[in-house]
Amino acid sequence: MKIATWNVNSLKVRLPHVLDWLATTRADVLCLQETKMEDKVFPYAELEAAGYCAAHNGQKTYNGVAILARGALEDIRFDIPGFVDQQKRVLAATVNGLRMVCAYMPNGQAVGSDKYEYKLRWLAALGDFIREELQRWPQLVLLGDYNIAPEDRDVHDPVAWKDQVLCSERERTAFRQFLDLGLADAFRLFDQPEKIYSWWDYRQMGFRLNRGLRIDHILLSKPLAAACRGCAIDKAPRKLERPSDHAPVIVTLETEPA
DNA sequence: ATGGCTTGAGTGTCAAGA
Numbered sequence: 001m002k003i004a005t006w007n008v009n010s011l012k013v014r015l016p017h018v019l020d021w022l023a024t025t026r027a028d029v030l031c032l033q034e035t036k037m038e039d040k041v042f043p044y045a046e047l048e049a050a051g052y053c054a055a056h057n058g059q060k061t062y063n064g065v066a067i068l069a070r071g072a073l074e075d076i077r078f079d080i081p082g083f084v085d086q087q088k089r090v091l092a093a094t095v096n097g098l099r100m101v102c103a104y105m106p107n108g109q110a111v112g113s114d115k116y117e118y119k120l121r122w123l124a125a126l127g128d129f130i131r132e133e134l135q136r137w138p139q140l141v142l143l144g145d146y147n148i149a150p151e152d153r154d155v156h157d158p159v160a161w162k163d164q165v166l167c168s169e170r171e172r173t174a175f176r177q178f179l180d181l182g183l184a185d186a187f188r189l190f191d192q193p194e195k196i197y198s199w200w201d202y203r204q205m206g207f208r209l210n211r212g213l214r215i216d217h218i219l220l221s222k223p224l225a226a227a228c229r230g231c232a233i234d235k236a237p238r239k240l241e242r243p244s245d246h247a248p249v250i251v252t253l254e255t256e257p258a
Numbered sequence: 259a260t261g262g263c264t265t266g267a268g269t270g271t272c273a274a275g276a
Binding site: 009010012013034036107109164165166201202203204213215242244245 | 262273274276
C-alpha cells in the first residue's frame with residue numbers, strides 16, 4: 001500500500017500534475033495541502049474519473065486539505081475538535097482500517113510573531129487530538145506539511161536557518177512530541193542520501209541549487225512503522241512547468257489483507 | 259535590500275507563503 005502527501009499550492013493550478021502523478025505512482029492514498037479552494041469547486045468528478053474517492057476541508061484563498069483514496073473514506077472528521085480555528089488545516093479519515101490524519105501545519109511567519117505563537121498553540125492542540133485518535137485507531141498515519149525541519153540535516157544551510165522559523169527549538173520540540181506519542185518519521189526508518197528536501201523556494205533558483213528544507217513528513221504509529229518498507233521524496237513533479245514549491249513524500253506499507 | 263517568486267483576489271497591487 002502506497003500512502004503519500006503533497007502540498008500542491010493551489011489545486012486549481014496543480015490538478016493536472018496531481019492527476020499525472022496519481023496515474024504514474026498508482027498511490028492508494030494521497031493527502032493534499034493548500035488546495036486554496038472552497039468545497040463547491042473541488043474537482044470531485046475529475047478525481048473520481050481517475051479512480052479516487054475524496055474528502056475535502058477547504059476555504060477560499062488559503063489553506064485547505066484533502067484526502068484522496070482508491071478505497072472508501074470512513075469516519076471523516078474535520079478540524080481539531082475543541083480548538084477554535086477559522087483556518088481549514090486538518091482532515092481525518094479511515095481507509096482500509098488505517099487512520100489518516102492530513103495536516104497543513106501553520107507556517108509561523110517569524111519567531112516571536114503572533115503567527116508563531118498560534119503555530120505552537122496549534123501544534124499542542126493537534127498533539128492532544130492525535131493522542132485521542134491513537135486510542136481508537138492504533139494504525140495511524142499523521143502526514144502533511146509540518147512546516148518544521150526536524151534536524152539540521154534537514155536544512156540546506158543550518159547556520160543561516162539557525163533559530164529561524166521552521167527550524168527553531170520550540171518548533172523542533174513540538175515535532176518531537178509527535179514522536180513521543182509513539183509515532184516514527186518514516187523517512188528516517190531507512191538509510192537516506194544526504195541533502196534530501198521536500199520544499200525549495202521559488203526564488204533565486206532554489207530548486208536548481210538544491211537550497212531546500214525537509215518540512216513535509218509522514219509519521220507512522222508503531223504497527224505501521226513495523227510494516228513500512230520504504231519512504232522517499234519524489235522530486236520529479238518539482239521539475240515540471242509551473243510546479244508546486246513542495247515535492248510529494250510517499251511511503252510503502254506491507255499491509256495484511258483487511 | 260522586510261528583497262528575490264507564486265498564488266489568489268480582482269483590475270490596483272497587496273497578503274501570505276516558507
